[in-house]
Amino acid sequence: MxxxxxxxxxxxxxxxxxxxxxxxxxxxxxxxxxxxxxVPQENALLMADILVEADKRGHYSHGLLRTEMYxxxxxxxxxxxxxxxxxxxxxxxxxLVDGNNGLGPVVSKFCMDLAIKKARETGIGWICNRxxxxxxxxxxxxxxxxxxxxxxxxxxxxxxxxxxxxxxKPVLGTNPIALAAPAEGxxxxxxxxxxxxxxxxxxxxxxxGKPLPENWSLDKEGNPTTDxxxxxxxxxxxxxxxxxxxxxxxxxxxxxxxxxxxxxxGGTYGPNIRDWTKADRPADISHCFxxxxxxxxxxxxxxxxxxxxxxCRNVQPVDPQxxxxxxxxPERINSEKMKADGGITYxxxxxxxxxxLAKYLGVKPLQSV
Amino acid sequence: MxxxxxxxxxxxxxxxxxxxxxxxxxxxxxxxxxxxxxVPQENALLMADILVEADKRGHYSHGLLRTEMYxxxxxxxxxxxxxxxxxxxxxxxxxLVDGNNGLGPVVSKFCMDLAIKKARETGIGWICNRxxxxxxxxxxxxxxxxxxxxxxxxxxxxxxxxxxxxxxKPVLGTNPIALAAPAEGxxxxxxxxxxxxxxxxxxxxxxxGKPLPENWSLDKEGNPTTDxxxxxxxxxxxxxxxxxxxxxxxxxxxxxxxxxxxxxxGGTYGPNIRDWTKADRPADISHCFxxxxxxxxxxxxxxxxxxxxxxCRNVQPVDPQxxxxxxxxPERINSEKMKADGGITYxxxxxxxxxxLAKYLGVKPLQSV
Numbered sequence: 001m002x003x004x005x006x007x008x009x010x011x012x013x014x015x016x017x018x019x020x021x022x023x024x025x026x027x028x029x030x031x032x033x034x035x036x037x038x039v040p041q042e043n044a045l046l047m048a049d050i051l052v053e054a055d056k057r058g059h060y061s062h063g064l065l066r067t068e069m070y071x072x073x074x075x076x077x078x079x080x081x082x083x084x085x086x087x088x089x090x091x092x093x094x095x096l097v098d099g100n101n102g103l104g105p106v107v108s109k110f111c112m113d114l115a116i117k118k119a120r121e122t123g124i125g126w127i128c129n130r131x132x133x134x135x136x137x138x139x140x141x142x143x144x145x146x147x148x149x150x151x152x153x154x155x156x157x158x159x160x161x162x163x164x165x166x167x168x169k170p171v172l173g174t175n176p177i178a179l180a181a182p183a184e185g186x187x188x189x190x191x192x193x194x195x196x197x198x199x200x201x202x203x204x205x206x207x208x209g210k211p212l213p214e215n216w217s218l219d220k221e222g223n224p225t226t227d228x229x230x231x232x233x234x235x236x237x238x239x240x241x242x243x244x245x246x247x248x249x250x251x252x253x254x255x256x257x258x259x260x261x262x263x264x265x266g267g268t269y270g271p272n273i274r275d276w277t278k279a280d281r282p283a284d285i286s287h288c289f290x291x292x293x294x295x296x297x298x299x300x301x302x303x304x305x306x307x308x309x310x311x312c313r314n315v316q317p318v319d320p321q322x323x324x325x326x327x328x329x330p331e332r333i334n335s336e337k338m339k340a341d342g343g344i345t346y347x348x349x350x351x352x353x354x355x356x357l358a359k360y361l362g363v364k365p366l367q368s369v
Numbered sequence: 370m371x372x373x374x375x376x377x378x379x380x381x382x383x384x385x386x387x388x389x390x391x392x393x394x395x396x397x398x399x400x401x402x403x404x405x406x407x408v409p410q411e412n413a414l415l416m417a418d419i420l421v422e423a424d425k426r427g428h429y430s431h432g433l434l435r436t437e438m439y440x441x442x443x444x445x446x447x448x449x450x451x452x453x454x455x456x457x458x459x460x461x462x463x464x465l466v467d468g469n470n471g472l473g474p475v476v477s478k479f480c481m482d483l484a485i486k487k488a489r490e491t492g493i494g495w496i497c498n499r500x501x502x503x504x505x506x507x508x509x510x511x512x513x514x515x516x517x518x519x520x521x522x523x524x525x526x527x528x529x530x531x532x533x534x535x536x537x538k539p540v541l542g543t544n545p546i547a548l549a550a551p552a553e554g555x556x557x558x559x560x561x562x563x564x565x566x567x568x569x570x571x572x573x574x575x576x577x578g579k580p581l582p583e584n585w586s587l588d589k590e591g592n593p594t595t596d597x598x599x600x601x602x603x604x605x606x607x608x609x610x611x612x613x614x615x616x617x618x619x620x621x622x623x624x625x626x627x628x629x630x631x632x633x634x635g636g637t638y639g640p641n642i643r644d645w646t647k648a649d650r651p652a653d654i655s656h657c658f659x660x661x662x663x664x665x666x667x668x669x670x671x672x673x674x675x676x677x678x679x680x681c682r683n684v685q686p687v688d689p690q691x692x693x694x695x696x697x698x699p700e701r702i703n704s705e706k707m708k709a710d711g712g713i714t715y716x717x718x719x720x721x722x723x724x725x726l727a728k729y730l731g732v733k734p735l736q737s738v
Contacts, residue, residue: 089665089666091491091492091662091665092461092462092490092491092492093461093462093491093492093493094491094492094493094661094662094665094666096665096666096667121461122460122461122462122463122491123460123461123462123463123495124462124463124493124495126492126493126661128666128667130667151628151633164681164684164693165693165694166686166687166688166691166692166693166694167684167685167686167687167693168685168687169684169685171680171681171684177622179625179628181628181632188624188628190621190622190624190625192615192618192621192622196609196614196615197615213613213614214614215610215614216614222687239608239609239615239618239619240565240608240609240610240619241584241609241610241614244582245565245582245583245584245585245610246561246565246566246608248694248696249561249608250608250609252559252561252696253546253559253561253622255557255559255677255681255695255696256548256559258677259520259548259550259557259674262673263550263670263673263674263677264520264663264666264667264670265666265667266666266667266668266669266673267667269673269677270677270680271680292463292495293460293463294633296458296460296463296465297458297463297465297497297633297634297635298457298465298497298499298633298634298635298636299635300635301632301633304631304632304635304638305628305632308624308627308632308638308639311540311639311640312533312540312624315533315536315538315540316536316537316538317535317536318535318536318537318591319535322535323535324533324534324535324536325534325535325617326624327617327621327624
């Protein structure tokens with residue numbers, strides 16, 4: 001389902017490319033690609049930061065891999081690389097923002113900065129926007145607030161892929177929920193699709209030639225399937241899976257995200273959002289950003305949260321080889337591994353695609369060993 | 370696991386009791402019971418309203434059935450029927466409240482009223498409290514905001530019953546999330562435990578003599594079980610079930626609820642909360658209440674939400690006998706059925722228990738036909 005730029009494939013990558021890339025050069029490469037299609041320096045650097053952060057955290061489906069999708073939208077003039085968001089309506093603690101069809105991360109940074117500012121003044125800031133584009137992993141925006149000592153939340157709507165319980169017609173996207181909160185011993189970072197799994201995980205099973213676990217996907221006729229290819233052509237079940245195991249709760253959470261995004265902002269919502277594999281019109285994605293100042297409540301927030309997280313990490317696991325982890329731990333472990341490795345390791349196929357992309361855009365290829 | 374008052378069982382109910390009760394008399398009966406143990410009139414009426422609303426919506430585990438649990442805590446002096454909450458800390462959009470060990474619904478009404486007031490002034494009100502008791506169904510508090518044209522949310526922590534992914538030791542309660550929002554054609558009301566199912570659903574399977582669906586429960590040794598009795602003695606899985614089907618997401622949502630409740634308010638949290646079957650000390654439950662004014666965002670909120678909900682209701686179902694429903698629909702259907710029936714129908718065993726309770730407390734028994 002990856003977006004491919006026409007004409008890129010005439011370039012043939014050399015056979016001796018490596019697949020481990022220094023973090024700084026991945027950032028440089030993405031920045032160069034963005035600038036090559038007209039993204040201003042400041043926005044290009046932001047795009048690079050957001051995508052590299054996703055890779056470091058192990059969410060490869062939202063990192064370097066997505067560069068081409070962003071470029072394709074800009075080359076087709078479906079997204080404006082230079083746009084800056086505007087505030088349409090404002091109250092002490094809230095704002096409605098128009099992203100003016102700018103880059104998702106540009107709109108998101110604007111909105112989360114505003115949420116944090118309002119949280120400093122009134123205890124909480126709640127910002128909804130429309131007119132945006134793909135914003136990367138939901139977690140990074142929530143983490144921006146946590147870095148400032150705040151509780152941060154971020155939500156976004158996305159193209160329809162998830163079926164409501166009892167039907168096989170997709171109505172909602174994988175509509176993620178992210179919540180980050182500062183804690184002693186490492187921040188809490190929940191970053192989850194409201195489907196059983198994100199679409200990228202089904203795609204990964206196809207590449208690996210493995211079957212899907214039960215209760216992930218339906219084929220395009222709406223039958224439950226463990227065939228990864230059929231699942232990829234089909235639809236995702238909401239978190240909880242079947243009706244018997246409360247899949248309607250996951251669908252309800254997806255609706256909650258859509259209420260915070262398209263319904264509150266007045267943007268496109270639910271089944272009206274464009275198919276992300278067919279970029280034929282602006283995406284008009286809506287997001288929602290929240291910052292809450294924990295110092296407005298009981299003192300000692302970070303200590304209590306750290307205590308509860310450590311309690312979870314230390315409860316006896318069923319399998320001693322698989323300790324209990326708290327939201328944010330897998331990503332922290334991944335980031336530390338990348339640092340120790342001295343670079344980010346990618347699939348060779350992505351490295352080759354990025355080499356072709358460099359030639360196509362006329363920018364310096366990604367360094368790899 | 371029902372709480373029973375000692376000495377109540379010496380009363381033997383007559384054999385000719387009916388099991389359908391006029392709504393107004395259920396309200397009268399609960400009010401009388403509350404007043405019999407020293408609850409002031411105003412608080413007793415509120416308790417009755419909240420419990421009757423749960424029954425009408427079909428959440429019998431949180432209605433008349435719970436009357437005895439509330440009475441037992443008050444008779445043991447573990448909960449103060451006369452307490453009024455106090456604001457400990459306040460900002461333009463936030464407040465920290467001490468429930469002073471008052472009745473859960475009394476504390477909750479105080480907090481949600483304050484959230485709505487702040488939302489009128491600043492666009493949003495976010496209130497956390499500690500020092501409360503069981504607050505009934507989460508949904509009714511969110512609905513209070515929706516009745517005022519606001520988006521309402523309510524969260525509460527509860528006694529530990531839910532295991533983290535990879536362990537068999539319960540750390541969190543069923544920590545519910547409720548969100549209500551005004552919509553044309555009937556409000557959206559999501560009211561869900563963050564476990565696969567609430568504990569009451571396992572209890573119901575025991576009464577019915579039916580097995581549990583897979584992925585609901587673990588036995589007390591931590592093995593997956595479909596034996597309802599073993600499940601009732603054991604623990605609940607978080608929404609999503611096993612690790613393979615993303616149970617860690619449900620656990621992460623339970624953590625989010627605990628962050629909004631015990632962690633933000635400075636109350637008791639996670640595994641430190643008392644076992645609800647052993648009421649040996651005050652519960653010190655924390656809740657969180659949020660009201661958001663949708664008029665601070667794009668005009669037309671109720672119309673857009675109604676449109677999306679109707680779209681969901683009208684998508685083709687797999688089984689024409691089972692149409693797609695949106696959060697709030699099953700409860701609305703149940704309430705309408707109760708109204709058409711001219712009363713609330715209970716299990717005969719509950720009717721008999723309530724007859725004994727009336728005799729024990731010296732109040733007029735519940736009318737039934």
